[in-house]
Amino acid sequence: MKGRFDGATALITGGAGGIGTGVALRLGREGAHVAVADLTVSQAEVVAARVRQEGGRASAHALDVTQAEDVQRVLGEVECLAGTVTLAVTCAGIDSQFAFLDLPPEEWQRTLAVNLQGTFLVMQGVARRLKAKGAPGHIVAVASAAAKRPNPTQAHYGASKAGVVNLVRSAGVALARDGIVVNAVCPGVVDTAMTQAIHMERSLLTHLSVEESLDRMIQAIPIGRIETVDDVAHVVAFLLSEEANYMVGQAVNVCGGLAFD
Amino acid sequence: MTQRFEGATCLVTGGGGGIGAGTAKLLAAEGAHVIVADLSLERAREVAAEIKAMGHAASAHSVDVTSEASVAQLVDESWRENGPVTMVVTCAGIIKIQPFLDLPEADWDRTLDVNLKGTFLVLQGVARRLVREGLQGRMVAVSSVAGRGPRADVADYAASKAGVISVVRSAAMALAKYGMRVNAVCPGVVATEMTYAIQRMRAEDSGGDPDEMLAGAVAGIPIGRIETPEDVARAIAFLLSEEAGYVTGQALNVCGGLEFD
Ligand SMILES: NC(=O)c1ccc[n+]([C@@H]2O[C@H](COP(=O)([O-])OP(=O)(O)OC[C@H]3O[C@@H](n4cnc5c(N)ncnc54)[C@H](O)[C@@H]3O)[C@@H](O)[C@H]2O)c1
Numbered sequence: 134m135k136g137r138f139d140g141a142t143a144l145i146t147g148g149a150g151g152i153g154t155g156v157a158l159r160l161g162r163e164g165a166h167v168a169v170a171d172l173t174v175s176q177a178e179v180v181a182a183r184v185r186q187e188g189g190r191a192s193a194h195a196l197d198v199t200q201a202e203d204v205q206r207v208l209g210e211v212e213c214l215a216g217t218v219t220l221a222v223t224c225a226g227i228d229s230q231f232a233f234l235d236l237p238p239e240e241w242q243r244t245l246a247v248n249l250q251g252t253f254l255v256m257q258g259v260a261r262r263l264k265a266k267g268a269p270g271h272i273v274a275v276a277s278a279a280a281k282r283p284n285p286t287q288a289h290y291g292a293s294k295a296g297v298v299n300l301v302r303s304a305g306v307a308l309a310r311d312g313i314v315v316n317a318v319c320p321g322v323v324d325t326a327m328t329q330a331i332h333m334e335r336s337l338l339t340h341l342s343v344e345e346s347l348d349r350m351i352q353a354i355p356i357g358r359i360e361t362v363d364d365v366a367h368v369v370a371f372l373l374s375e376e377a378n379y380m381v382g383q384a385v386n387v388c389g390g391l392a393f394d
Numbered sequence: 395m396t397q398r399f400e401g402a403t404c405l406v407t408g409g410g411g412g413i414g415a416g417t418a419k420l421l422a423a424e425g426a427h428v429i430v431a432d433l434s435l436e437r438a439r440e441v442a443a444e445i446k447a448m449g450h451a452a453s454a455h456s457v458d459v460t461s462e463a464s465v466a467q468l469v470d471e472s473w474r475e476n477g478p479v480t481m482v483v484t485c486a487g488i489i490k491i492q493p494f495l496d497l498p499e500a501d502w503d504r505t506l507d508v509n510l511k512g513t514f515l516v517l518q519g520v521a522r523r524l525v526r527e528g529l530q531g532r533m534v535a536v537s538s539v540a541g542r543g544p545r546a547d548v549a550d551y552a553a554s555k556a557g558v559i560s561v562v563r564s565a566a567m568a569l570a571k572y573g574m575r576v577n578a579v580c581p582g583v584v585a586t587e588m589t590y591a592i593q594r595m596r597a598e599d600s601g602g603d604p605d606e607m608l609a610g611a612v613a614g615i616p617i618g619r620i621e622t623p624e625d626v627a628r629a630i631a632f633l634l635s636e637e638a639g640y641v642t643g644q645a646l647n648v649c650g651g652l653e654f655d
């Protein structure tokens with residue numbers, strides 16, 4: 134499989150996180166320059182260094198996806214350094230657990246800003262530059278199986294991810310004839326820091342231990358094991374490849390059978 | 395990417411048709427021995443011969459997927475000749491354009507028999523044998539965007555394809571504990587004999603020109619071009635591959651943006 138993305142430039146937002154790291158390593162191995170962008174540049178640099186250690190090309194960028202100017206600046210930086218971004222994966226995301234009746238409006242707003250508006254800003258920024266160059270490209274947004282299920286303790290998160298699924302449809306259709314392929318993945322329960330944090334917070338709401346809370350969740354997964362970042366990265370790589378060029382605006386559930394529609 | 399399926403045997407039902415043939419060729423080119431099975435043994439033979447002429451491995455079989463005995467015989471012969479069938483793609487299908495008010499019971503039964511029961515029998519037949527032998531497998535059923543939305547002049551076909559999505563979900567849940575994955579693809583408007591026949595039937599009913607009607611249908615596809623059997627085959631191959639190891643029970647829309655849920 135080596136070389137599928139030779140010569141391409143990939144931007145990964147939330148690139149210092151669990152899924153972002155997995156995707157960065159994967160794309161680096163397959164030949165792309167990987168621009169790892171995250172809130173803290175030093176953490177992005179740790180991931181960029183790992184990509185380089187494996188013989189890949191990578192750079193680290195400080196990025197707050199909620200800030201339009203920040204997004205523009207990073208896209209400019211990456212373009213100068215490694216050429217126009219032709220592959221983008223939006224992994225930046227946040228989550229928190231609140232009983233529905235206690236969910237504060239500020240938390241709703243913050244979550245929608247990062248997960249939904251942040252995805253939009255990156256997607257639009259990348260697509261504008263591609264369109265200006267007349268170049269084709271591939272964009273994958275990381276949504277979530279939560280987009281398709283009720284989320285009694287994270288209504289804000291579910292709504293933000295459902296928004297991403299719909300945004301991907303709109304962008305997918307809007308950009309299809311420009312050769313810009315936009316799709317999403319909906320992971321389930323992935324073995325990352327976010328999942329640990331979720332079950333830490335849920336244990337406070339449910340009075341289960343963190344382990345019990347996570348175990349119960351894993352037992353409900355038909356495929357019978359927790360999802361790895363590589364499980365997600367494989368599908369992301371497929372959607373970034375030419376193989377997926379006839380898929381427009383789809384949200385692919387990569388969740389071991391937790392969600393369907 | 396060339397030898398993803400080295401050493402595997404893959405059964406393709408409806409392998410003599412457009413999508414089936416495209417899929418059989420792609421899988422064979424990536425190393426699989428392909429069993430091309432079709433109601434028309436003649437067409438199955440043609441496809442198998444083409445594959446062999448390209449230097450790859452294939453054999454031809456006749457099958458009527460509506461008959462449990464015929465499917466059982468196909469499974470037995472396949473096993474005997476080529477060892478365990480660990481990959482299955484069900485492409486056998488029929489369609490007939492008829493106004494809802496005129497749709498005869500016999501046609502309803504026939505369409506459901508081939509498209510839905512036929513898919514079930516093939517998935518169940520192969521899965522039974524795999525489970526008995528303690529082996530794992532991967533299966534992809536070809537559904538359709540018609541299984542996702544309303545179809546005034548092919549109500550039977552649409553119902554059968556919605557049924558395929560459902561049976562795939564059920565099979566995925568039932569078989570997950572045996573390490574088997576079952577998924578579907580939903581193609582849109584594919585350049586095959588089925589699509590040309592549909593346009594001819596619709597043109598006959600409306601007095602229009604079949605080529606113009608097809609051009610109109612294609613103009614309505616967001617991506618702006620007709621789907622090729624290879625577009626479908628690439629997604630099927632992905633779902634059969636290790637890369638899709640955490641994807642099960644899903645129906646992937648591979649349709650250029652025609653359908654989403
Ligand atoms: N972990 C799961 O089970 C799971 C399941 C489905 C979807 N997801 C989604 O996958 C994505 C990645 O999640 P993860 O599990 O790797 O979590 P993670 O917490 O390890 O990574 C998220 C990253 O996003 C970064 N980030 C947060 N706000 C940002 C901002 N404003 N600008 C730029 N970067 C920002 C964080 O610094 C972090 O590095 C998220 O969108 C998450 O919602 C995760």
Ligand SMILES: NC(=O)c1ccc[n+]([C@@H]2O[C@H](COP(=O)([O-])OP(=O)(O)OC[C@H]3O[C@@H](n4cnc5c(N)ncnc54)[C@H](O)[C@@H]3O)[C@@H](O)[C@H]2O)c1
Nearest residue numbers: 408410411412413433458459486487538581583584586588
């Ligand atoms: N062509 C499209 O636009 C399109 C779109 C979405 C889905 N599909 C589906 O894709 C599949 C393949 O369609 P295609 O376009 O290649 O059509 P096709 O007519 O070229 O192929 C269908 C094949 O199924 C075989 N078949 C029919 N009845 C059978 C039976 N009882 N047992 C065994 N084989 C049988 C036929 O002989 C034929 O070779 C079908 O299930 C179809 O519904 C097609």
